[in-house]
Amino acid sequence: MSNTEKASEALHQAYKELELARSNYDKGAIRTRIRAIEKTLTNPIEKVTEREPVTKITSIDETLQVKESVYLLSGAQGRIITVDQKYETAKIENATGIVLQHLVLNTSCYLKNVSNSTLEVTAQQLRLVNCSNLIIHAYTKTGVYIEDSTHIIVHPLKPQQAPNWPNNTTIYDFNHTNEI
Known part of the structure; x- marks a missing residue:
């Protein structure tokens, strides 16, 4: 006392x-x-x-303040895109014939309906849904998850500034036909 x-x-x-x-x-x-x-x-x-x-008493509200930044790319066609800042997460959808360079994320990257493109991504996880003809240079923590996608090529990426986890380019195939 x-x-x-x-x-x-x-x-x-x-x-x-x-x-x-x-x-x-x-x-x-x-x-x-x-x-x-x-x-x-x-x-x-x-x-x-x-x-x-x-x-010091800290309220729960003070501990739950999260500043999240999301990289959104939708409907892009035939463009070369260089990303010059880091984001929390990314959602890329309905894109064709793009070259996406230097996309660096803290968490996950979600690609849906992306085709005939080349991507360079550093993220904890990559998810591809209904994608085709992609070349992905990836640095991931948990791997690349593919669903309903075809002709996907994944190469290990050597980023300028690597995260503090080892690169895991394992492909987890959830396709119905097992055609990659």
């Missing part, structure tokens, strides 16, 4: 005793005790002479 808590408890106890003493004031012998209690109440908290640890 800290000094402040002890002083607070002593103050509370003194007030209780004072009320009891006042109710019994006419008994004469109690006068001395009342004077001692009144003296205690004039300066109830003693000076803090030692450092006490301070606890």
